[in-house]
Amino acid sequence: MLAIVIVSWNVKDLLRRCLTAVKASLAASDLTAEIIVVDNDSHDGTPAMVRSEFPDVQVIEAGANLGFTAGNNLALRRLLQRPDGGPEFVLLLNPDTEPVADAIPQLVAFLQSHPAAIAVGPRLLYNDGSLQSSRRRFPTLLTMVWESTPWERLWPQNPWVRHYHCADRPDDRVQRVGWLVGAALLVRTAAIRQAGLLDERFFMYSEELEWQWRLQWRQPAPPPPTHARREKVEVESQIWYLPEAVVIHHEGKSSEQMPVARHCHFQQSRLLLARMWYGWPLTLLLRRLIWLGYQYELSIETLKLALGHRPALRRQRIATYKQVLAALHDFDPVHPLR
Numbered sequence: 001m002l003a004i005v006i007v008s009w010n011v012k013d014l015l016r017r018c019l020t021a022v023k024a025s026l027a028a029s030d031l032t033a034e035i036i037v038v039d040n041d042s043h044d045g046t047p048a049m050v051r052s053e054f055p056d057v058q059v060i061e062a063g064a065n066l067g068f069t070a071g072n073n074l075a076l077r078r079l080l081q082r083p084d085g086g087p088e089f090v091l092l093l094n095p096d097t098e099p100v101a102d103a104i105p106q107l108v109a110f111l112q113s114h115p116a117a118i119a120v121g122p123r124l125l126y127n128d129g130s131l132q133s134s135r136r137r138f139p140t141l142l143t144m145v146w147e148s149t150p151w152e153r154l155w156p157q158n159p160w161v162r163h164y165h166c167a168d169r170p171d172d173r174v175q176r177v178g179w180l181v182g183a184a185l186l187v188r189t190a191a192i193r194q195a196g197l198l199d200e201r202f203f204m205y206s207e208e209l210e211w212q213w214r215l216q217w218r219q220p221a222p223p224p225p226t227h228a229r230r231e232k233v234e235v236e237s238q239i240w241y242l243p244e245a246v247v248i249h250h251e252g253k254s255s256e257q258m259p260v261a262r263h264c265h266f267q268q269s270r271l272l273l274a275r276m277w278y279g280w281p282l283t284l285l286l287r288r289l290i291w292l293g294y295q296y297e298l299s300i301e302t303l304k305l306a307l308g309h310r311p312a313l314r315r316q317r318i319a320t321y322k323q324v325l326a327a328l329h330d331f332d333p334v335h336p337l338r
Contacts, residue, residue, distance in 0.1 A: 002033035002108060003079050003087040007071035008095040009040040012049050014250060019054050021098035028102035038062055038071045067203035076197055086189055094183040096250040106245040107186040118215050118238040119187040121180035122245035132249055134181040135166040135241050137234060138213065138222060141278055144270055144286055150293040176237040182208030184247045191215045206269035212239055221277050260320050264327045291328050294321050
């Protein structure tokens with residue numbers, strides 16, 4: 001009935017906590033599930049730990065760091081190709097998460113009782129118990145310009161990002177959303193068969209956004225983003241947020257091991273999505289604005305270094321921003337990642 005797929009890279013201790021929490025959550029009901037860990041060539045003994053401490057968990061060793069997207073697809077292909085048709089539901093779960101109490105059975109029960117629903121996700125909390133933003137509408141080009149950029153820090157309450165993050169809605173009510181952060185996402189397998197797998201041009205970041213669009217409307221790109229069409233999409237959405245189900249998310253523990261690559265993958269994924277949805281002229285403009293944002297950051301860090309403020313940190317950030325700027329210069333959004 002249920003398969004749980006966890007893609008892991010060098011987070012052995014967090015994965016152990018995740019698997020322990022998953023088993024405890026499943027034990028809170030009569031729900032049974034197969035658990036698959038895809039290991040992206042970890043060097044911390046992850047496969048051996050899983051096989052020793054969780055012998056009923058399947059381990060797929062990818063042999064290389066395939067990224068979040070291709071790692072999940074590796075498991076999804078095996079599930080979908082099984083002679084029995086595979087499970088009814090698939091839960092994509094990050095290794096730095098911990099389902100709380102009966103969170104997993106609650107998510108499954110929701111899809112069982114709402115046959116039109118395609119996917120559902122929980123309320124995400126940080127380790128300190130504070131809310132982690134996970135609800136999203138689909139982005140406009142203005143959203144892409146402002147969200148998670150230096151410009152957002154200069155104007156954090158700008159209306160585009162607030163709308164994108166569903167800040168106009170309470171976070172304690174069951175609701176339809178455009179898409180959900182993919183740290184914990186339960187998806188109906190029938191929808192995956194119709195829409196296809198995650199797009200492997202996205203190494204990580206934005207892949208769950210694009211996928212959740214296709215899961216609902218079977219098309220790679222949305223219609224022209226007029227207000228009326230976006231309102232219609234929002235009303236028709238079958239991606240649901242279930243706040244009664246709670247998952248703790250120790251965000252970014254894999255990606256923080258490679259800060260330059262994290263920045264590059266995030267921005268390249270943003271540009272690839274813009275190329276798919278809005279065409280290359282607007283994507284070139286977006287690339288320029290992102291580049292200016294990093295130039296601004298580089299200038300600030302250079303000034304702080306000149307003033308002698310935490311020089312080691314400033315040098316590290318300067319090196320990071322220079323590498324990201326070089327990667328943005330080399331990235332061609334007209335012929336994106338292959």
